[in-house]
Amino acid sequence: MTDFLISPFTDFAFMRRALAGCLALALGATPVGVFLLLRRMSLMGDAMSHAILPGAALGYLTFGLSLGAMTIGGIIAGLFVVLAAGVVTRASVLKEDASLAAFYLLSLAAGVMIVSLRGRNLDLLHVLFGSVLALDDGSLLLITTIASVTLFCLALLFRPLVMECFDPAFLRGVSNWSAAAHYGFLMLVVLNLVSGFHALGTLMAVGIMILPSAAARLWARGLPMLLLLAVLFAFGSGAAGLLLSFHADVPAGPAIVLMCGLVYFISLLAAPGGLLAGRLPVRHHLES
């Protein structure tokens, strides 16, 4: 048992680094995912990851496999799409989904065109699927830095953000925080997607954000418990995914996301908010 669960991490440095990366992602990206879920913007994370891809690809084309260039390119592309969509959402009749869809599709199309202009056969697999088992110092530092910044900003924005999610009209009425909460949160989404694509790739960075959050939502009633459970689920799935990848010799990124999915399906079956809860025998009701 120890051999199976512990030794891969004690024996191999790359497994320890991967585990540290997963812990950072669980602490940073997953709480952001909880708020995405609560704002009914779960699919927005997916759209954003597509919006980031062209920026990262452009950085890759220009500077080769450079961590800095790809990160900065991704952040710029993501922030541009988020801000443009945010301005359109707040100032026009279009809702968030429509404005975001428009800008991320444009970003994606522009990215594909840029890639084809260079006419080179590109190995973008790294960008698409990540490399959690090959995190170098720079990547690990980047992921942990983004996780720290995210935790700090979430703590700073927590109350305005909760109010912006729960009753935006009230927040607009009593303070100027509405826009700060809205844009600040969207920037955190971009930062964490960029952080996630180093480990899991752009296509699956959203997985560790949304799946643990959705699973935790099935169990928790209050927000603090929801955040805690989501982080635990994410880190647990990360560790389990790494072990699966190690023992079964499968890619780590998909393994981690599939483990998140396993937690989600178990929660669907067992949790009080899941599928079966409504079909169990009714417990005797309380007096009041």
Place this chain on the structure above:
Amino acid sequence: MVGDELNTHPATPLIRIENLTLGYDRHPAVHHLSGDIAAGALVAVIGPNGAGKSTLLKGLAGELRPIGGRILMPGVHPRALAYLPQRGEIDHGFPVSVFDVVAMGLWREVGAFGGLSRAQRQRVHDALAAVGMAGFEARLIGSLSGGQLQRARFARLILQDAPLILLDEPFAAIDTRTVDDLIALILGWHREGRTVLTVVHDLEQVRRHFPTCLLLSREPVAFGPTAQVLTTELLARARHLSEAFNDDAPECQLEGAPATAPPLPGAAQPQAHPEAHGHAAHRH
């Protein structure tokens, strides 16, 4: 309390509305409204559906930019007024407790970062008790009934401690007992000297509790003491004026019209502006 100082200058209106036109897509929903609302007034805003009552409150709350005229509220900080929209944008599925929701009313005291002191927590409990919701603190907001939710929103209003309170149809789909409790709260605010504007549909309630009335039907129909506003003649006129938007309406020629109904010196009550524009034909 708040209103005591305000009441020492009854002649100064808290709100001055000058030739105000509010609307959507250039179509006026409130058309050339002028009048003063004294500090400490308790005003019922009445009129048929689509008469511009909610629009007027939105304009006063600063959520809608006037398309003509202006609203002057020199004594009220825009963040210090309390506005209860008819249908809030509240997300009922959000995992937040009744206590937290009511405590949001303390925003102006605690801001984005401040913690709640023991005294402030007690005030949250007191506000919940005042609306008959003691013991509901830990319940999730999504588990409340419509009436309970409205009571919780009133508890939050209590904590906002605002000198000007705007209520948009607070009694819609609420049972009579809750309505009675909420009216008692509103009358309490009135006694404390706060200025309250409420959209109400039940004219019996208006007659019984509200000293002042603003009858709207897109055009202002009447504004003054309730007994003088709620006459069969004026109510019939309000019904008559209420009609649908006309997409091809010509531009309103009253654009530059001067503000009407200058305030009488020393008047304590809101100025009536009874002779509104009787010409329903022109539009913006």
